[in-house]
Amino acid sequence: MDNHNISVGLDIGTTKIVAMIGRKNEYGKVEILGVGKSKSMGVHRGVVNNITQTIQSIQQAVQEAEAAASEKIEDVTVGIAGQHIRSLQHSDYITRANSDMVIDESDIDRLINQVHKLVMLPGEEIIHVLPQEFKIDGQAEIKEPIGMYGGRLEANFHVVVGQVSSIRNIGRCVKSSGLELEGITLEPLASANAVLSQEEKEAGVALIDIGGGTTDLAVFKDGIIRHTAVIPFGGNVITEDIKEGCSIIEKQAELLKIKFGSAWPGENKDNEIVSIPGLRGREPKEITLKNLSKIIHARVVEIIEQVYVEIKNYGHEEQKKKLIAGIVLTGGGSQLKHLKQLVEYITGMDTRIGYPNEHLAGDSDDDIASPLFATAVGLVMDGLKRQDRKKAEAFEEEIFNAAELEQSAELEQEVVVEQTVKERRSFLDKLTERVKEFLDNAE
Template sequence: MQERVIVGIDVGTTKVCVLVGELDRDGKLNIVGVGTCPSQGLRRGVVVNIEETVTSIGAALDRAERLSGKKIVSACVGIAGSHISSENSKGFVAISPNHRDIVQNDISRAMEVAQAIALPANREVIHAIPRGYVVDGQEGIKNPIGMSGFRFEVEAHIITGSVSSVHNLIKCVNKANVEIEDLVVEPLASGEAVLEDGETDLGVALVDIGGGTTDVAVFVDGAIWYTTVLPIGGNLITSDIAIGLRLPVGVAEELKITYGHCDPSTIDDDDMIDLSQFMPDCDDLVPRKLLAEIIQARVEELFTMVHEEIRKSGYDGLLPAGVVVTGGTAELPGILEQAGLILDLPARIGSPLGLHGLADSISRPAYATAVGLLLWGLSHPSFLTEEEAYEEESMTSSLVTKMGRWLRAFIP
């Protein structure tokens, strides 16, 4: 087995993060390169300035290449934005009477039927993920290959996005001289990094709070059930602080990171923040409790919106594994207690674990999506070697589907 290099690019609202991973002969994933750069040209996860976005991606790529010593030519890329939506669909097919055993082609045919949903011209399918299979009425089947039957059904989770938003991101990555191996909706990637199998089997909600957006995903019976992206994130908390305390946005961000807390009741009334450490010409004092009150108000609003999305999924109160909070804003002290209180669920912070190499620098919630992109790429057929590809029947179907998707993207 040859060493395999996998690259993940998280193009976020506040930062672009590039991770380079190497799978050694023992099957261990080592992080050999990390490149981060402040993000420019994006608003709430969507590209609004192509040149600025390309510059940000290029800077992060350069840092990752210099650290890893490897030239990055292809990568698994994350996509977010409030244009992302999802629905569940079913596809039914009959098994050939000459060959009653289910083969990969039957799964592909059923998935094609499941994907035949009515979509507006300005939307396209990003993911079609099989959730489970039914053979002659028998439910709960995870791998139907080789089973015998007459009627075969697949339940699929279909994630769609805005055509223009998808293509603008593709254009930016390609202009940075990187080929996209796969485009992955960010809550799926984050789930790869921070969720455990037992949690997804029981039922769990993932809440990834980034700078410009909050990704919400509900997993049930070991598979994704509901996906959405909310147009609210850590940047709005910073904006509220800047407005409420009449401070520059940069200073407000530093205050949030250094002294921020989501529960004012834990802070003494006489606990003051000296602004001169951030602005030398200013000798004002700010009550830390006031800062916490501003943060708490926005965090409560955010989790109220998350609660509404969980209710829409149909699993409000039916998620025994609770909620896993991740993303950069998850590092705010007190946010876990607010999540548990408002969602009425057990809550924990999700950090990527089980990594090697430069893992210490990225074992934080802020890197959950980037790490998840590496793990997605590791298990995705596009990253198999040519020799391995011939051994995997499912590889052919996946590549044909992907080629068709990219061709549709560029042919008018």
């Protein structure tokens, strides 16, 4: 496989595992070459709880994607979510030794590394440190401090924390499936990249990704991620409620939800009835659609209210932090009938369903542009970005080497100075390396 042009996203979800192969076309859009999907057997609420079953599901999805794209998969970008993910706000500062020199990458790195020394709960590790805005010598709201003068550099950070064991378990499943871990991305961020426009991120928007096991939230304002949360409820809990409320088996409950389910009980007449075949010669069961939607409505309201609490925690009710673009719903759970209207009714915020066609090539299959695949598309995009970054670094290296051969020692020094001002590697790249290292040593 030509690794330089192709990226593979692996979405390890609670209900399904998706392997998606994509590449950039000449217009800079993402072209999906193949998709593989398998039932997720060993994952509960976004956390791996059976390694063997998860490996089998990953291999099945990967083989399907390889057959569809006629490509061999080697490296994958994996999404991480689950109920163990939490986020916090933190402020930190450094005092610079020489305030006569301009602030550069090394100062920001020093500040970010300081945040990584925060004491976490046992077994937890910082996944992301995302700077919000900077302050230099008391001057606030600075977006880009590089190149400015100042003695005290301060910043507010959005820190995302997760359990080390969960991250390592995902790494183990990927490696045991015969794949290399190219990168790890937080799933709400991947979904956001796939379905949100830059204008929405600037205006302020909350992305709600309703999966099978969890509901992920990512809040953006002024183009920067401000808040993330993972709520340990998703579409599976609704299916469970239908199963118990109507005394039917899970398979029938899932079909009922997809075919006849609605989040708004008022939509159904009292006399609308659906008949379900009984088990092994038993009498068929009759269920009124009104009752069905009452069961769904009760659970959906609970999920949305929990998400709304998180949006309020971010501070949406303050004028300055108002989310002008409202809410975008994505994920498999967002396909529930009348969900958009219910979300608007509970939160009073404008709502739309997010399809991952924002960055997809025009001739993409309609199925791929479904909210179901938002995370997978986002992971493919993330992998492509990572490759572009590596290409840029390799290109810089080539130029640097050529310049080194051609120029005198004096000029060499200048090139070395330029070389140090490279794009800062994201912490997730470093985390991926650490997970790889851990897995290599564990063998």
